[in-house]
Amino acid sequence: MKLASLFKIAAAAVVALSAPGMASAQKLNVVATTPDLAALAQSIGGTRVLVKALAKSTEDPHFVDAKPSHIVTLNRADVLIEGGAELELGWLPPLLESARNSKIAAGAPGRIVASQGIKMLEIPTSFDRSKGDVHSMGNPHFMLDPVNVKIIAAQIADHLAQVDPKSAGLYQANLKAFNTKVDAKLIEWQRQLAPYKGAKIVTYHKDFPYLAERFGFEVVETLEPKPGIAPSPAHLAKVIGTMKATRARVILVQPYQNRKTAETVARQTGATVLDIAQQPGAMKNTTTYFDLMDRIVGTLATAFQATP
Numbered sequence: 001m002k003l004a005s006l007f008k009i010a011a012a013a014v015v016a017l018s019a020p021g022m023a024s025a026q027k028l029n030v031v032a033t034t035p036d037l038a039a040l041a042q043s044i045g046g047t048r049v050l051v052k053a054l055a056k057s058t059e060d061p062h063f064v065d066a067k068p069s070h071i072v073t074l075n076r077a078d079v080l081i082e083g084g085a086e087l088e089l090g091w092l093p094p095l096l097e098s099a100r101n102s103k104i105a106a107g108a109p110g111r112i113v114a115s116q117g118i119k120m121l122e123i124p125t126s127f128d129r130s131k132g133d134v135h136s137m138g139n140p141h142f143m144l145d146p147v148n149v150k151i152i153a154a155q156i157a158d159h160l161a162q163v164d165p166k167s168a169g170l171y172q173a174n175l176k177a178f179n180t181k182v183d184a185k186l187i188e189w190q191r192q193l194a195p196y197k198g199a200k201i202v203t204y205h206k207d208f209p210y211l212a213e214r215f216g217f218e219v220v221e222t223l224e225p226k227p228g229i230a231p232s233p234a235h236l237a238k239v240i241g242t243m244k245a246t247r248a249r250v251i252l253v254q255p256y257q258n259r260k261t262a263e264t265v266a267r268q269t270g271a272t273v274l275d276i277a278q279q280p281g282a283m284k285n286t287t288t289y290f291d292l293m294d295r296i297v298g299t300l301a302t303a304f305q306a307t308p
């Protein structure tokens with residue numbers, strides 16, 4: 001082979017190794033406000049993304065402990081996914097202001113608001129924030145309905161493709177695989193919960209209405225009188241009355257909610273307190289959305305079966 005040809009081959013190899021190679025090795029920094037959105041971003045972004053959640057899996061998504069490290073994370077983000085509908089109203093805006101990152105500014109391709117496109121439940125007809133209610137725009141805990149998650153996954157794929165067009169095909173392929181799995185698992189989850197249609201439960205916060213609606217059970221009361229407001233003795237007396245009247249036998253409590261209050265109510269109603277979490281990672285072996293839903297559906301089915 002002529003020397004000139006060898007040079008050409010070598011030069012081509014260097015180009016192949018360096019420029020495009022380096023560019024494709026650079027993953028997108030995707031930041032999600034909560035671990036459930038982060039798990040979704042990981043499923044859609046796959047090998048092209050480095051995903052971080054701001055809130056811990058055991059932290060109340062309404063009241064996240066804002067830290068300086070969150071500002072650094074947001075400053076380096078290529079994409080931000082938030083729940084929206086004021087879920088993060090109490091902590092995200094000041095962090096964003098300090099992070100000064102135009103890539104994730106409102107309206108930028110790098111900013112994803114999950115609530116857009118979701119049919120919100122419990123939109124209040126009138127609202128007074130001064131009373132402390134944190135669900136001013138409807139209920140922001142829509143991730144427990146797998147149908148909603150498909151809408152959000154599509155939104156994530158769309159935005160990732162805008163930010164990183166050369167990987168658009170990968171994001172579409174990941175989205176397709178994700179949706180196929182959701183469709184299959186939804187049938188399985190519905191089958192598992194079908195025997196308990198109409199089952200009555202109580203939750204600490206209004207965090208399970210989407211799950212209840214999708215799978216056909218009923219949240220008859222919440223221990224909080226309004227979302228974000230601590231239970232009062234008068235309200236708990238009302239809850240106990242409702243539980244006795246409706247024979248609600250299960251009280252769902254998340255890691256950051258006051259289990260003692262739930263136990264007090266359970267003692268007076270013969271109900272069972274059920275530890276559950278709506279964020280992946282808070283319960284053992286729940287990394288993906290599917291792990292999480294498997295665990296939630298399984299836990300509920302077991303509890304309903306034990307408390308007829």
Ligand SMILES: [Zn+2]
Pocket residue numbers: 062134135140141205206207227
């Ligand atoms: Zn809430």
